[in-house]
Amino acid sequence: MSASFNNDTRAARRHSLAAESPTSIANGRSSLSGGRLTASYPPLVSSPESSEMGGLERSSVGVDQHAYAGKCNRLMNLLGGTSALLKGLRENNDRWLILYPHQTSPKIQRAQSFSEKGNARYPLKRSNSFSAPHNGDSDIMDEDSRLVTSVDTLEFHTRLNVLKLEMKSHDHQSTEEIMESLEKSSIAELLNKRIDKSLKHLTNLHARIADKSSKVLVAGDLNAGKSTLVNALLRRQVLPVDQQPCTTMFCEVLDARENGGVEAIHAIKNIESYNREDPATFTEIQYADLYETVSEHGDIYKQLKIYCRDRRISEESLLHNGVVDIALVDCPGLNSDSLKTMAVFARQEEIDANQFLRNASNEKAYLFIIVNKFDEIKNKKKCEKIILDQIQQISPRTYEHNEHLVHFVSANSINLDNPYDQKIAEFEKMEEDLRNFVLKKRSKSKLAPAEHYLSNVLADITVLSEYNHGKAEEEYQNAVSEFNEAKPLYDTLRMKRNQVIEEAEKIAEDTSANIHKYTKENLEKAINGVHKLPTKCEWSSILYVWQYVLEVKDEALGSIEQATRENEDFAKNMTAEGTEKIKSLADANQLSGEARQVNISKLFGRQPTEILIHIGPTDLFDIDFEFSDKLGEKLSDKLQMATLSGGALVVVASKYLGYKSALTTLWRFGNFVGFDNMKRLAIPILLLAGAGTTYYLFSDMQRVVTGKVRQKVRKHLMAENYADEEGKRLARYGRKVMRKITNDLQIRFHDAVQEQEKRCKRLREALKETGEAKNYFGDVFKKSIEMSETLKFLKIDLEEREQLTVF
Numbered sequence: 001m002s003a004s005f006n007n008d009t010r011a012a013r014r015h016s017l018a019a020e021s022p023t024s025i026a027n028g029r030s031s032l033s034g035g036r037l038t039a040s041y042p043p044l045v046s047s048p049e050s051s052e053m054g055g056l057e058r059s060s061v062g063v064d065q066h067a068y069a070g071k072c073n074r075l076m077n078l079l080g081g082t083s084a085l086l087k088g089l090r091e092n093n094d095r096w097l098i099l100y101p102h103q104t105s106p107k108i109q110r111a112q113s114f115s116e117k118g119n120a121r122y123p124l125k126r127s128n129s130f131s132a133p134h135n136g137d138s139d140i141m142d143e144d145s146r147l148v149t150s151v152d153t154l155e156f157h158t159r160l161n162v163l164k165l166e167m168k169s170h171d172h173q174s175t176e177e178i179m180e181s182l183e184k185s186s187i188a189e190l191l192n193k194r195i196d197k198s199l200k201h202l203t204n205l206h207a208r209i210a211d212k213s214s215k216v217l218v219a220g221d222l223n224a225g226k227s228t229l230v231n232a233l234l235r236r237q238v239l240p241v242d243q244q245p246c247t248t249m250f251c252e253v254l255d256a257r258e259n260g261g262v263e264a265i266h267a268i269k270n271i272e273s274y275n276r277e278d279p280a281t282f283t284e285i286q287y288a289d290l291y292e293t294v295s296e297h298g299d300i301y302k303q304l305k306i307y308c309r310d311r312r313i314s315e316e317s318l319l320h321n322g323v324v325d326i327a328l329v330d331c332p333g334l335n336s337d338s339l340k341t342m343a344v345f346a347r348q349e350e351i352d353a354n355q356f357l358r359n360a361s362n363e364k365a366y367l368f369i370i371v372n373k374f375d376e377i378k379n380k381k382k383c384e385k386i387i388l389d390q391i392q393q394i395s396p397r398t399y400e401h402n403e404h405l406v407h408f409v410s411a412n413s414i415n416l417d418n419p420y421d422q423k424i425a426e427f428e429k430m431e432e433d434l435r436n437f438v439l440k441k442r443s444k445s446k447l448a449p450a451e452h453y454l455s456n457v458l459a460d461i462t463v464l465s466e467y468n469h470g471k472a473e474e475e476y477q478n479a480v481s482e483f484n485e486a487k488p489l490y491d492t493l494r495m496k497r498n499q500v501i502e503e504a505e506k507i508a509e510d511t512s513a514n515i516h517k518y519t520k521e522n523l524e525k526a527i528n529g530v531h532k533l534p535t536k537c538e539w540s541s542i543l544y545v546w547q548y549v550l551e552v553k554d555e556a557l558g559s560i561e562q563a564t565r566e567n568e569d570f571a572k573n574m575t576a577e578g579t580e581k582i583k584s585l586a587d588a589n590q591l592s593g594e595a596r597q598v599n600i601s602k603l604f605g606r607q608p609t610e611i612l613i614h615i616g617p618t619d620l621f622d623i624d625f626e627f628s629d630k631l632g633e634k635l636s637d638k639l640q641m642a643t644l645s646g647g648a649l650v651v652v653a654s655k656y657l658g659y660k661s662a663l664t665t666l667w668r669f670g671n672f673v674g675f676d677n678m679k680r681l682a683i684p685i686l687l688l689a690g691a692g693t694t695y696y697l698f699s700d701m702q703r704v705v706t707g708k709v710r711q712k713v714r715k716h717l718m719a720e721n722y723a724d725e726e727g728k729r730l731a732r733y734g735r736k737v738m739r740k741i742t743n744d745l746q747i748r749f750h751d752a753v754q755e756q757e758k759r760c761k762r763l764r765e766a767l768k769e770t771g772e773a774k775n776y777f778g779d780v781f782k783k784s785i786e787m788s789e790t791l792k793f794l795k796i797d798l799e800e801r802e803q804l805t806v807f
């Protein structure tokens with residue numbers, strides 16, 4: 001803004017401007033006649049930062065244009081780089097759940113074991129590929145020594161700024177307490193939101209720095225020469241100049257590039273709705289009508305936008321010099337009755353430069369003041385002194401740096417027809433200072449906040465990446481040690497599986513072979529020992545010979561059964577022993593889970609093979625097979641007793657002839673004589689038989705019957721291969737039980753191998769994940785440190801320049 005001091009201003013204004021030397025201005029009319037003071041005061045609309053001018057007292061407004069441009073670029077690069085880091089963190093937060101250091105405990109908890117499925121910090125979901133395990137700590141220990149493995153979580157948390165999660169609860173819980181109760185995923189989500197917010201802010205900061213446009217408001221008293229000054233700055237006759245006050249509205253002169261390179265004048269009624277691409281929002285004014293519009297249509301239009309080309313090269317141009325493009329806003333004269341403009345003006349309908357500067361200095365520490373029409377001043381030194389004294393009162397800091405902030409010029413001395421024709425040193429210096437003032441202002445309002453924010457975000461990224469690197473490293477080490485334990489176990493299990501199963505099968509085979517051998521021998525012994533048994537069966541009489549036969553048979557079978565029972569017990573014991581041996585193989589190989597329980601008794605529960613021995617009368621006599629069979633067919637059971645009695649005869653005969661030949665003789669004799677003849681012979685035969693029976697009864701029958709029955713039993717069992725069959729049967733049961741246990745062992749082995757296989761796979765993935773996380777966070781950490789250092793250098797760089805150019 002510019003303000004003009006006029007020597008004919010009202011007394012009140014004179015007093016307020018220069019209390020110490022009111023006369024110097026009043027008296028200075030002759031010397032100051034036409035003297036004008038113009039202040040440049042960017043920007044048109046003050047941003048919150050635009051009042052941050054406090055740092056200027058230590059620094060220079062003489063900021064080098066190129067240094068500024070370089071700094072802008074580096075800052076924008078850093079903003080871009082930081083955004084990329086944050087985006088990476090965001091993506092990896094979705095992948096790994098970035099750990100947020102919020103625990104109140106002083107030391108972080110040791111990372112949970114990867115074997116605890118589901119508790120692993122990095123969900124093992126992405127990769128199936130194998131990554132070779134690292135052996136031990138080798139590469140872990142080679143990591144940058146700045147990265148920590150054991151970290152103080154609380155310390156990390158307190159170091160966070162922008163990404164710090166603050167939470168409020170109704171029951172006065174602290175942020176840490178609330179976060180303790182939250183799921184990791186919820187915290188990750190909160191962190192994502194923070195990151196998103198930060199990304200947005202970084203984008204805004206970037207856009208602000210990338211935006212090179214600035215506005216300089218030229219304000220001053222009526223007829224102070226503001227329009228002339230703007231034209232002189234543009235080296236072009238753009239704004240109308242008149243001896244009479246003529247500017248009735250704000251005239252913003254800006255680069256034609258802002259209008260697609262087309263020079264044009266837009267008269268705007270409503271600034272808010274203005275869109276240069278929408279003709280409905282403005283009226284296009286011809287240059288020939290500009291004077292009339294500016295001077296007479298202030299009640300119709302609020303503002304003019306004058307798009308024009310600067311005739312000078314970029315370095316000299318104000319409108320488009322590439323580092324900062326300055327739009328000049330020519331204001332109506334301050335003491336114009338008709339104007340009600342900005343808030344600062346609105347306090348008073350009429351305001352003069354003096355008052356304007358006082359108001360402005362309340363808000364802005366530094367003002368850029370141009371005293372125009374200095375050519376009209378005769379005693380320039382005296383005039384300068386008077387004005388500087390007044391400025392000292394109004395804006396001490398501006399006064400302090402008056403060399404760069406207060407300029408005495410003659411705007412109309414610039415040749416507008418030829419921009420390079422006339423070089424006015426004072427004017428060029430003023431231009432240079434004005435540009436630097438704007439740059440410095442921009443540095444303060446745009447670069448400083450960006451620097452400040454960047455340094456905070458980068459510090460947070462450093463903290464988060466350092467913390468997560470530490471955690472990832474711990475988890476990586478856990479995975480390494482767990483893998484080193486799991487892999488050999490897995491290999492051993494796989495290697496031993498077949499060997500152990502073979503061993504188990506051998507135990508089962510050996511045991512069942514043993515069972516077979518022992519039980520067979522035991523039974524054979526029993527079978528062979530049947531005829532030696534002392535009999536407990538009682539012989540009562542011939543009439544009960546058949547019962548005696550059955551008793552003897554049962555007694556014989558009882559001894560066999562006894563042996564069979566012994567065999568079963570033996571087989572069960574052997575099987576139990578074998579089973580235990582097989583089970584112990586599982587323990588020896590550290591198989592998890594319980595061994596299968598088998599009920600051996602139940603499995604052996606089936607009765608031994610039933611012995612069905614039919615003993616007929618012929619079994620008591622040693623006759624030939626053909627004869628015996630025929631006899632068996634012809635005699636009914638009821639006749640057996642009688643036959644037995646008849647047999648006594650044979651027994652007697654056999655004493656002398658051998659009973660076999662005797663009975664055969666009898667049979668053949670019967671056939672020879674015929675049945676009728678036999679009837680006739682019956683009496684003598686029966687007599688003979690009776691005599692034989694009597695003898696048999698009283699002498700040898702019990703012994704013979706016992707022997708015969710036992711022999712029959714023995715022969716039968718031998719013929720049936722009973723001992724062997726029983727041995728096989730018991731061996732089969734034993735084998736069956738042991739096979740079940742072996743199968744169980746096999747299943748347990750299989751499960752164990754599979755479990756270890758899965759575990760190894762999971763650990764390989766964990767190694768890969770944590771390895772990647774470790775590298776990723778290590779990389780982020782290094783980048784954030786590097787960027788912070790670059791940023792620091794950027795600040796130092798500026799400070800050094802500031803020190804060099806300090807007033």
Ligand SMILES: Nc1nc2c(ncn2[C@@H]2O[C@H](COP(=O)(O)OP(=O)(O)OP(=O)(O)O)[C@@H](O)[C@H]2O)c(=O)[nH]1
Binds near residue numbers: 243331
């Ligand atoms: N001697 C002299 N006259 C000047 C100088 N600058 C401007 N003038 C004259 O001052 C008169 C007013 O100039 P303008 O540029 O119209 O002044 P203004 O401040 O824009 O006027 P309003 O916008 O109406 O307030 C014109 O006649 C200019 O020629 C200067 O440096 N020296």
